[in-house]
Amino acid sequence: MKKMRAFAEQLPLYLPRSNSSTVGNKTGTWRYYRPFYDEKTAPCSAACPVGEDIPRIEMLAAQGLLRKAWETIMEENPFPSVCGRVCFHPCEASCNRGQLDEPIAIHCLERFLGDKAIRDEKPHELAPPSVTGLRVAIVGAGPAGLAAGYFLSRLGYECSIYEAQKEPGGILRWGIPVYRLPEDVLRKEIQRIQKQGIALHCDTPVNGKLLAEIAKSHDALFIGCGYGRSIAIKIPGEAYIHDGHRLLQSVRAGKSARFRGKAAVIGGGNTALDVARTLSRLGAIPVILYRRRKQDMPAFAPEVEMALKEGVELKELVAPIRIEAACDPSSVTESGYQVTLQKMKISAGEVRGRARAIPDGTKTEILTVEHVFRAVGAEPEAFWNMESGERSRQLSLSHCKILFRERPVVYGGDLTNEIKSVTDAIASGKQAAMALDIYFKKGRDHIESALQDHLVESGPALSMSAYLGRGRANRTSHLVSFDEINTDYFLSAPRIVPATLSAHKRSRSFMEIEATLSKNESIKEARRCFNCGICTECDYCRIFCPEVAVTVDKAKRFINLDYCKGCGICVTECPRNAMVMGEEKL
Amino acid sequence: MKQVLEGSHAVSEAVRLAKAQVISAYPITPQTHIVEAISAYCANGTMNSRFLCVESEHSAMAAVIGAASCGARTFTATSSHGLAYMHELLHWASAARLPIVMAEVNRALGPGWNIWLDQTDSLSQRDTGWIQLYCEDGQEVLDTTLLAFRLAESANLPVMVVLDAFFLSHTFEPVDVPRPEKVDRFLPPLSPRFQLDTANPYAINQMAAPDVYMEMRYNIQFAMDRVLGQYDLLEEEFAAIFDRKHGMAEAVRCEDADIVLVAAGTTASTCRQAIADLRSKGEKVGLLKLKMFRPFPTDLIRQNLARAQKVAVIDRNCSFGAGGIFAQEIKSALCNVDSPPGVFSYIAGLGGRDVTQDTLEEIYLQTKTSHTPARESIWIGLNRELVESWRN
Numbered sequence: 001m002k003k004m005r006a007f008a009e010q011l012p013l014y015l016p017r018s019n020s021s022t023v024g025n026k027t028g029t030w031r032y033y034r035p036f037y038d039e040k041t042a043p044c045s046a047a048c049p050v051g052e053d054i055p056r057i058e059m060l061a062a063q064g065l066l067r068k069a070w071e072t073i074m075e076e077n078p079f080p081s082v083c084g085r086v087c088f089h090p091c092e093a094s095c096n097r098g099q100l101d102e103p104i105a106i107h108c109l110e111r112f113l114g115d116k117a118i119r120d121e122k123p124h125e126l127a128p129p130s131v132t133g134l135r136v137a138i139v140g141a142g143p144a145g146l147a148a149g150y151f152l153s154r155l156g157y158e159c160s161i162y163e164a165q166k167e168p169g170g171i172l173r174w175g176i177p178v179y180r181l182p183e184d185v186l187r188k189e190i191q192r193i194q195k196q197g198i199a200l201h202c203d204t205p206v207n208g209k210l211l212a213e214i215a216k217s218h219d220a221l222f223i224g225c226g227y228g229r230s231i232a233i234k235i236p237g238e239a240y241i242h243d244g245h246r247l248l249q250s251v252r253a254g255k256s257a258r259f260r261g262k263a264a265v266i267g268g269g270n271t272a273l274d275v276a277r278t279l280s281r282l283g284a285i286p287v288i289l290y291r292r293r294k295q296d297m298p299a300f301a302p303e304v305e306m307a308l309k310e311g312v313e314l315k316e317l318v319a320p321i322r323i324e325a326a327c328d329p330s331s332v333t334e335s336g337y338q339v340t341l342q343k344m345k346i347s348a349g350e351v352r353g354r355a356r357a358i359p360d361g362t363k364t365e366i367l368t369v370e371h372v373f374r375a376v377g378a379e380p381e382a383f384w385n386m387e388s389g390e391r392s393r394q395l396s397l398s399h400c401k402i403l404f405r406e407r408p409v410v411y412g413g414d415l416t417n418e419i420k421s422v423t424d425a426i427a428s429g430k431q432a433a434m435a436l437d438i439y440f441k442k443g444r445d446h447i448e449s450a451l452q453d454h455l456v457e458s459g460p461a462l463s464m465s466a467y468l469g470r471g472r473a474n475r476t477s478h479l480v481s482f483d484e485i486n487t488d489y490f491l492s493a494p495r496i497v498p499a500t501l502s503a504h505k506r507s508r509s510f511m512e513i514e515a516t517l518s519k520n521e522s523i524k525e526a527r528r529c530f531n532c533g534i535c536t537e538c539d540y541c542r543i544f545c546p547e548v549a550v551t552v553d554k555a556k557r558f559i560n561l562d563y564c565k566g567c568g569i570c571v572t573e574c575p576r577n578a579m580v581m582g583e584e585k586l
Numbered sequence: 587m588k589q590v591l592e593g594s595h596a597v598s599e600a601v602r603l604a605k606a607q608v609i610s611a612y613p614i615t616p617q618t619h620i621v622e623a624i625s626a627y628c629a630n631g632t633m634n635s636r637f638l639c640v641e642s643e644h645s646a647m648a649a650v651i652g653a654a655s656c657g658a659r660t661f662t663a664t665s666s667h668g669l670a671y672m673h674e675l676l677h678w679a680s681a682a683r684l685p686i687v688m689a690e691v692n693r694a695l696g697p698g699w700n701i702w703l704d705q706t707d708s709l710s711q712r713d714t715g716w717i718q719l720y721c722e723d724g725q726e727v728l729d730t731t732l733l734a735f736r737l738a739e740s741a742n743l744p745v746m747v748v749l750d751a752f753f754l755s756h757t758f759e760p761v762d763v764p765r766p767e768k769v770d771r772f773l774p775p776l777s778p779r780f781q782l783d784t785a786n787p788y789a790i791n792q793m794a795a796p797d798v799y800m801e802m803r804y805n806i807q808f809a810m811d812r813v814l815g816q817y818d819l820l821e822e823e824f825a826a827i828f829d830r831k832h833g834m835a836e837a838v839r840c841e842d843a844d845i846v847l848v849a850a851g852t853t854a855s856t857c858r859q860a861i862a863d864l865r866s867k868g869e870k871v872g873l874l875k876l877k878m879f880r881p882f883p884t885d886l887i888r889q890n891l892a893r894a895q896k897v898a899v900i901d902r903n904c905s906f907g908a909g910g911i912f913a914q915e916i917k918s919a920l921c922n923v924d925s926p927p928g929v930f931s932y933i934a935g936l937g938g939r940d941v942t943q944d945t946l947e948e949i950y951l952q953t954k955t956s957h958t959p960a961r962e963s964i965w966i967g968l969n970r971e972l973v974e975s976w977r978n
Binding site: 011012013014015016017018019020021022 | 682683740741742779780787788789790791792793794798801802805808809812
């Protein structure tokens with residue numbers, strides 16, 4: 001051992017080595033191309049009707065900054081707990097993570113953050129508005145009207161809302177069954193909006209006279225009265241058909257009827273599903289009658305599946321053509337109705353994006369039921385039909401329509417929205433608020449172009465945060481695709497599945513079906529998010545920079561151009577495409 | 587304790603016992619079993635080491651260069667195309683004087699795609715400044731790997747431990763796996779002679795102009811020469827603890843041999859049996875097993891071959907346009923000897939083709955019956971039919 005040690009010690013080494021600093025070697029002179037921090041748009045945000053900043057919400061949640069995450073939702077949507085439950089979350093369908101394993105459970109996170117804020121009972125601390133001194137009257141305290149009030153008051157307008165019913169909420173209060181949206185959650189979120197200083201007048205149906213009176217004392221009007229009247233089917237025996245909307249409304253008003261036997265529900269939309277599932281909970285055996293196929297139903301597919309599991313029957317490709325009281329004593333034991341169904345078939349072509357169904361010859365079928373309900377759509381009360389004045393005096397936007405009279409009147413919500421969803425109604429309220437603010441501050445001619453500047457990607461969703469010039473204003477409209485994500489940084493991990501009542505239990509009660517995630521579950525799920533296009537301060541750019549040219553100052557990252565040689569490693573490493581290589585901007 | 591070990595795992599066990607601190611590798615058949623076992627040891631805590639997964643052999647070598655520059659004991663393993671892909675960094679590792687140990691499983695290069703034994707991959711890295719040690723069996727693989735760390739760290743040169751694809755890498759044999767305390771006595775923790783350290787910053791491996799470059803290269807040659815002079819001492823130390831010794835080269839019955847076969851790797855094992863059989867028939871034949879290829883132990887080779895009449899070198903490799911690579915080296919080692927033996931160069935067993943005792947007897951007979959070699963390189967065991975099919 002002695003000899004070998006001596007060998008090592010004797011062995012001379014002659015190596016290039018320098019003790020002088022390399023700071024003098026300004027490698028930035030080698031550069032002909034350089035990296036930029038460049039935040040982009042996540043597909044989930046663009047798919048969200050209200051354009052929530054989802055990648056940032058998930059980032060904050062993942063970091064445990066739950067209050068900030070909730071406030072980030074509140075920038076764009078005053079109803080996190082409601083939307084976390086009732087929105088059909090198009091964000092998740094567009095989630096890039098879905099191409100790696102499964103989309104992020106965005107709605108579960110939103111609901112958790114909303115519920116937590118309700119529990120905490122702390123108001124948001126978003127920047128207070130600068131008061132404009134202008135007043136806006138809002139007709140209808142549904143999601144559109146409440147959202148309009150929320151955003152307008154945040155922009156410094158004094159708002160009064162007029163509501164015909166005894167409580168606010170519109171469809172949320174009177175249409176959506178409590179197993180999907182518990183009353184308490186809704187009440188708390190509405191109260192929070194009210195506390196922003198909005199005057200709410202319930203039990204105040206607006207007629208022509210009142211409208212004229214309101215108009216006098218306000219600088220603008222927003223009409224978001226929704227679709228209060230359901231559409232008739234216009235077939236012989238119409239009188240035997242009950243209105244599905246009215247059933248939902250009476251149940252939400254606390255009147256509990258019991259039903260027995262088969263109940264036919266005509267329609268294929270979400271209301272038809274709500275009616276059928278409510279009937280099932282009230283003791284009936286519901287059968288949905290739909291003129292097309294299951295895959296053509298406008299109802300949200302998971303809702304359809306849940307309904308079927310709860311025991312709701314679905315008859316496809318049938319259209320009722322006649323309803324008669326069942327008087328044949330040999331065929332029915334109790335009183336009931338015979339519904340004559342025309343069999344339908346699918347033919348070539350589409351009608352408004354859906355398969356075309358045509359009668360299948362003269363084939364018919366008779367269905368004997370105890371009750372018949374319709375849920376084939378709704379329309380506004382006649383009073384609210386929008387005037388179709390001269391073109392020059394009106395402006396049609398994606399989610400509302402403005403008539404320029406003595407003072408501007410904005411129609412929104414279901415009245416104008418192509419997609420009649422809760423979240424689109426909120427989007428409508430937001431669009432109206434921004435449009436009116438632009439109108440008052442810059443003038444009517446600027447509305448369209450100014451809105452255009454604050455779209456999420458190419459719209460139609462608008463960002464209030466961008467409009468108010470906050471951080472989001474710097475995002476480019478480039479939509480981050482899955483290919484642009486550095487998936488080396490993301491291990492496959494399953495999506496959280498919230499606890500759900502069994503089909504057996506839920507078909508017998510109005511208890512809420514899905515549970516809210518726990519804090520730990522939510523943070524874990526949020527950590528799955530790619531945070532497409534935004535900087536999460538993960539610092540991989542800084543770690544991998546061979547020239548140590550990335551510097552951090554007050555949580556912002558900068559490229560030190562004295563040393564950045566333009567190798568692009570930072571951009572390649574960036575897990576979420578929040579950087580880009582580009583020409584020098586001289 | 588004796589264990590039945592796969593040749594690959596003889597390497598893995600040695601690396602475990604050597605307590606290598608950073609291991610980086612990219613899988614390639616037939617090397618994969620080596621790093622597979624090591625990665626499991628790193629993952630389950632048997633080894634307190636970092637296993638760096640990388641996307642290529644080039645990066646694997648770059649990673650161990652980085653780790654070794656910071657003073658860590660490092661290991662990697664590769665084979666064939668993987669080794670070829672490392673080529674640039676093999677030069678870097680030696681010139682940066684980093685004591686990296688690598689296991690290299692001799693495998694053919696494609697195309698035609700072939701995963702079996704062929705020595706051309708490692709031999710074509712001849713001039714990269716790596717010490718190369720060829721092994722014959724599982725025990726020698728384990729011993730040589732342990733020794734390689736000491737050697738590398740003493741000479742500040744990287745060491746390649748070479749073993750034959752499948753015949754050795756995938757063959758199970760009883761191997762004595764020493765106790766860790768014994769290994770610790772032979773191989774203390776690395777105390778690097780230089781290391782990158784943020785507390786004491788300096789830059790290494792920067793530009794070396796003509797006024798110093800040549801001296802740096804002479805410094806490497808100097809170290810290689812020293813390795814030749816000191817290797818025996820290191821082996822003695824090893825033998826004192828483990829009671830085993832393998833030598834830079836091993837001469838078997840060369841003292842009175844007229845003809846000496848020269849071979850490396852598992853072929854040497856087959857040669858041992860062949861010469862025993864030939865000796866029993868009265869043939870005066872010996873074997874020189876080559877273990878150390880770089881530095882090339884010229885003196886030892888001269889001592890053992892100079893008195894033979896003929897030398898038959900068996901190459902499982904080929905430098906196209908010249909011939910067997912070992913034969914080239916043997917010829918150059920003997921060229922300045924007075925009345926050197928005739929050197930017959932045989933190329934056999936490429937791409938995993940068997941070299942059997944029959945093959946070796948054919949080589950012996952051809953050498954014995956020819957006054958001089960028929961050609962510079964003689965290809966043994968060619969399928970005549972196949973050759974005729976494309977020759978005409």
